Amino acid sequence: MTQGDKSSYTDKQKRQAAQIEESEKARGASPRTAERIAWATVNKHDGGGKKSGSGRKPHDTSH
Template sequence: MTQGDKSAYTDKQKRQAAHIEESEKEKGRSAEDAERIAWATVNKQDGGGKKSGSGRAGSSRPGHH
């Protein structure tokens, strides 16, 4: 793969990206564009390589008791 460290992704996410990449190549995209689109799609669906929540700590909001 050309960009970034994909080790944080699950095997399922890696397979999904590979499938999307192949699909994009069949549509006539370059290998580089296909890979970029594939990983962008996986990130959009799953929030990236880390499955550690949405970035918020708990459900409490400042100022709301």
């Protein structure tokens, strides 16, 4: 996924980002800053546009 490519995000994530972006613009943020904040917030909450797990294995407690 190239930088700025939003194709791997779900429709829900795209809607959330759009709502956050509009909210930030209403607070006086520039369109570019509003978009940056919106996608950063979606990434923070959902881990980005990933469709799989984090890539980390669960901790093995069988020892």
